[in-house]
Amino acid sequence: MGISPDLKKLCGVRIQRSTPHSPMSRLQRLLPFLNWPRPSPKLLRGEALAGLSVGLMVIPQGVAYAALAGMPLVTGIYAAMLPALVAVLFSASTRLSVGPTALTCLLIGTSLTGLAEPGSAHWVELAVWLALLSGVLQVGLGFMRFGWLLNLVSAPVLMAFTQAAALLIISSQLPQLLGFKVAWRQMWMQPQWHLPSVLFGLTSLILLTLARRWKPAFPTVLVVVLASAALSVWTGFEASGGAVVGVLPEGLPSLFIPGLPDWRTLSQLVLPTLVITLVSFLETASSAKVDSERAGQRWDQDQDLIGQGLGKILSGLSGAFPTSSSFSRSALNLYAGARTGWATVVSVMVVLLALLLFTPVLRHVPQAVLAAIVLAAVVGLLKPGEFKRLWRISRVEASTAGVTIAITLLAAPRLYWGVLAGVLMGLSYFLYQRLHPRIIEVGLHADGSLRDRHLWHLPALAPNLYALRMDAELDFASANSFERAIVEHLSIHPQVKHVCLFAQPINRIDATGVETFSQLLSTLTQHNITFHISGIKLPVEKILRQAGELKDSNRLKMYRTDAETVIALKSLPKQD
Numbered sequence: 001m002g003i004s005p006d007l008k009k010l011c012g013v014r015i016q017r018s019t020p021h022s023p024m025s026r027l028q029r030l031l032p033f034l035n036w037p038r039p040s041p042k043l044l045r046g047e048a049l050a051g052l053s054v055g056l057m058v059i060p061q062g063v064a065y066a067a068l069a070g071m072p073l074v075t076g077i078y079a080a081m082l083p084a085l086v087a088v089l090f091s092a093s094t095r096l097s098v099g100p101t102a103l104t105c106l107l108i109g110t111s112l113t114g115l116a117e118p119g120s121a122h123w124v125e126l127a128v129w130l131a132l133l134s135g136v137l138q139v140g141l142g143f144m145r146f147g148w149l150l151n152l153v154s155a156p157v158l159m160a161f162t163q164a165a166a167l168l169i170i171s172s173q174l175p176q177l178l179g180f181k182v183a184w185r186q187m188w189m190q191p192q193w194h195l196p197s198v199l200f201g202l203t204s205l206i207l208l209t210l211a212r213r214w215k216p217a218f219p220t221v222l223v224v225v226l227a228s229a230a231l232s233v234w235t236g237f238e239a240s241g242g243a244v245v246g247v248l249p250e251g252l253p254s255l256f257i258p259g260l261p262d263w264r265t266l267s268q269l270v271l272p273t274l275v276i277t278l279v280s281f282l283e284t285a286s287s288a289k290v291d292s293e294r295a296g297q298r299w300d301q302d303q304d305l306i307g308q309g310l311g312k313i314l315s316g317l318s319g320a321f322p323t324s325s326s327f328s329r330s331a332l333n334l335y336a337g338a339r340t341g342w343a344t345v346v347s348v349m350v351v352l353l354a355l356l357l358f359t360p361v362l363r364h365v366p367q368a369v370l371a372a373i374v375l376a377a378v379v380g381l382l383k384p385g386e387f388k389r390l391w392r393i394s395r396v397e398a399s400t401a402g403v404t405i406a407i408t409l410l411a412a413p414r415l416y417w418g419v420l421a422g423v424l425m426g427l428s429y430f431l432y433q434r435l436h437p438r439i440i441e442v443g444l445h446a447d448g449s450l451r452d453r454h455l456w457h458l459p460a461l462a463p464n465l466y467a468l469r470m471d472a473e474l475d476f477a478s479a480n481s482f483e484r485a486i487v488e489h490l491s492i493h494p495q496v497k498h499v500c501l502f503a504q505p506i507n508r509i510d511a512t513g514v515e516t517f518s519q520l521l522s523t524l525t526q527h528n529i530t531f532h533i534s535g536i537k538l539p540v541e542k543i544l545r546q547a548g549e550l551k552d553s554n555r556l557k558m559y560r561t562d563a564e565t566v567i568a569l570k571s572l573p574k575q576d
Contacts, residue, residue, distance in 0.1 A: 032303060033089045036340050043339065050338035051346025054097050054329050056219035058084075058347065059354045061329070061377065063245065063362060064370040065100035066321075068169065069108040070118030071127055073245055073362075075320040076100050077355050078253045083315035083323045085348045091307025092300035093288040094341035097329035098311050102378050103162065104280045104324045106169050110413035111272035115265065124319065125258040126269065131316030131323075132258075133273040138281065138309030147301035150281055156394075157422030158282055159386055160401035164408035164418060166381035169374060176243070176371035177201035196235065197242050200228055201368030208376035217336055221373055225365055232364040243367040248359040252352075256319035275416035280324035284308055287330040294334065328377060400425045437472030439485045442502060450502060450562060462569045464495055469502040474513035474540070483516050490527070499524060500532035500569060502562060509540045514547045525555045532557045534565035 027034065037043065058080045066076030080099035087098040108127055109118070116123040141147065174180075179197025204224050211220035231237070238244045261269070284304060292299040308325070315323045333343055391398040400422060408418025442450040443458025450469065451458065461467045466489050472478045490496055509517070524531050536544075536558065544550045550558070559565040 029303070031090070032092055032094075032307070033341060036094070036342070039342060044342060046337045046339060047342040048346050050333050050336035050343040051348075052350055053217055053219065053336040054333050054338075054343070055347035055350025055354070056222040057329055057332060058097065058099050058326075059351060059358065060221045060225040060362075060365075060370075060373055061326075062100045062351075063248075063365075064373040065102060065105040067367070067370055068102060068172070068374055069100075069105035069127065069321050070112065070123055071108075071321055072119060072124065072249075074248045074355075074359070075124075075318075077351060077359075078318045079315050079320040079323050080351045081253070081348055081355070082318055083311040083320070084344055084351075086314045087307045087311030087323070088341040088344040089307070090303075090310050092303040093284075093291050093307075093325075095291050095330065095333055095338045095343065096284065096287050096325040097333050097344070097347070098308065098325050099323050099329070100321070101280070101283060101324045101326045102169055102374060103165050103283060103381075104276060104322055106165050106172075107272065107276050107279060107415060108321050109172075110168075110415050111269075111276070113413040115268060126261070126265070127321040128256060128258045128316040128319060129261060129266075129269055130273060130276060131312045131321055133269060134277040134280070134322050135309045135312030135314075135316065137273065137277050138305045138312065140309075141277075142302045142305030142307075142309060145302050147305050150278065150285065150301070152423055152427065153278060153282060153419070154397070154400075154422075154426045156390055156397045156401040157404050157419070157426055158279075159383075159390075160404035161279070161408055161415075161419050161422060162381050163383065163386075164405040165415065166378045167409065168412055168415070169378045173371040173374050176367050177205065177375060179242070179368060194241060196237055196240060197366060197368040200231075200237070200242075200366045201372050204228060204369045204372035205375055208372060209379070212376065212380075216332060224372075225369060226361065228366055228369045229361050229364040232366055237366055238364070245362050245365045245367065245370070247363050250356070250359050252355070253318040253320070256317055258316075271416045271420075275419050276322050279419065280312075280322060281305065281308060283327065284325040287325045287327050291330070291334065328380075396429055397426075400429065431477075434472070434477040435481070437470055437478040437481055439468060439470045439481060441489075442467050442469050444566060450566075461500070461566060462498065462572045463574045464497040465500060465569060465572065466490070466493065466496050466498070467500040467502065467569070469505060471505045473508040473510075474506050474517065475508065475510040476512035479512045479516035483520055486520060487523070490529070496529065498530045498532060498569070498572060500534060500565065502534045502565070503537070503540065504535040504562065506540055507537055509543050514543060514549065517544065518547070518549050521549065521556065525553075528555075530555050530557060532559065532565065532569065534559045534562050 059077060062076030062080045063073045064076070066073045066079070084098040088094055088096070108130060111130065112118075112123055112126050116126055141149065176197075178201060179194030180192070207224055208220055211218060232242070232244060281304075285299075285301065288299050288301070288304055308323075312322050315321060336343075387398060387401065390401055403425060404418050404422035407421045408415055411417040440452040441454060442461070443453030443456065444461060445451045445456060445458060453460065466486070468485065470478065470482055470485075474482060486499060490499075521531055533556070541550065550556070557568070559568060
């Protein structure tokens with residue numbers, strides 16, 4: 001059935017047919033922007049509105065996040081230009097806003113602590129190397145189709161790390177927000193406040209918080225920045241001792257080639273690179289999944305890895321830091337009506353004009369306002385109710401989350417230890433579950449289903465029968481538990497003459513599983529015990545037949561359905 005002209009017109013998309021293996025199809029996979037719809041006046045009007053909204057938001061946010069990363073403030077604007085454009089050109093998720101994010105910037109700032117002085121030339125070089133290394137790693141993973149590796153971080157670990165990071169961000173921004181003149185420890189002994197900074201910071205935070213709830217599409221951040229700059233000049237804020245942004249370099253970023261670090265320094269960047277790669281792409285995943293669901297498409301994580309990685313590389317070559325997808329800006333992009341990547345093109349143009357014309361205005365913005373911008377963005381990450389909910393779901397995973405947040409906070413500024421600890425605990429729990437699969441003896445429930453007979457106090461399906469079900473694959477991890485369950489039951493119940501395996505949950509078997517199956521079948525045959533198998537899946541049956549383990553025998557009975565099996569078992573003689 002062809003696509004009607006009306007439908008083509010409605011979608012605003014030029015339909016182009018190409019076979020999956022044609023040169024055009026391969027080119028479209030390498031260059032995803034070739035799939036973008038041809039721009040029309042109607043399409044561009046909507047994209048321009050969305051791009052303008054995001055562009056006006058990312059300018060002050062970029063400056064604030066650059067401060068969080070310990071970078072020169074103008075690099076936050078650099079990170080919202082070429083990196084954002086390249087990322088959207090080569091990503092499958094075209095409606096994401098790529099640029100500086102609070103979580104990634106916190107990781108940059110904490111990872112480089114102790115290696116260089118924040119804001120120094122050496123610090124900038126190290127941040128650029130983090131961008132280049134994490135970018136190359138993401139591009140490589142994308143080309144090798146290794147996006148599945150990112151699934152190693154479970155949702156509880158990411159939730160705990162995010163909340164710990166939010167707490168650290170808040171603690172790092174409070175001194176600027178409240179105009180501390182001395183360090184945290186001295187504030188407890190001799191409090192020294194700068195009252196104008198407190199007023200600027202708290203007022204900005206209140207306005208940003210209220211506007212985020214009532215007018216999310218309104219460029220409140222830009223309005224607050226402009227108003228604070230004007231008030232700062234009018235009240236003589238800087239002259240009274242208030243900290244301001246200061247002079248920012250004007251003009252476009254130039255090509256930045258960092259010096260080659262020594263092996264000792266490079267080795268210290270390995271773990272931060274891995275964690276930034278992982279966490280920044282998980283930030284992308286949270287937005288990309290929402291975007292894909294709304295578009296009714298499958299999320300291509302490997303292509304997004306390539307696009308995000310290229311964005312990081314361009315950010316490094318611009319003299320900036322690793323970028324990521326911002327959930328709040330991506331949500332604003334969708335809320336404002338963005339349909340394609342043209343919205344990002346518009347937002348980049350807005351940022352470019354701001355860099356050329358707007359930077360003198362930022363000079364007078366109080367740093368307390370920048371702190372308020374960061375805090376308004378990260379306060380939403382604090383969700384203590386998630387721990388209570390997680391405790392109800394799984395106490396083990398809740399404990400993993402608790403350990404993750406504790407290690408992240410205690411190990412600061414080396415935040416990557418929290419992520420690594422959470423990942424290792426999650427993998428350990430996963431391995432424990434694989435090594436200890438759920439194996440139950442089944443009985444027939446009143447509703448006709450087969451359930452745990454000991455949990456539901458059900459009678460055996462037949463006399464002298466052990467009927468079991470293993471809810472796992474029969475592989476090297478579960479084979480020993482499977483064999484032990486049967487052997488131990490037979491040793492306790494020597495009168496058993498029939499063993500029935502309800503094999504429907506077993507969807508895979510490996511060489512170890514085949515060997516265990518063979519040994520078990522041989523043991524049962526030697527003891528004159530009949531082995532019944534119900535509902536074995538075709539892939540498992542195929543491997544067992546190829547191994548010669550399903551030969552016709554009086555001691556091996558096979559059934560296609562559980563209903564057929566139950567009828568056959570009920571007809572077994574009471575005495576064999």
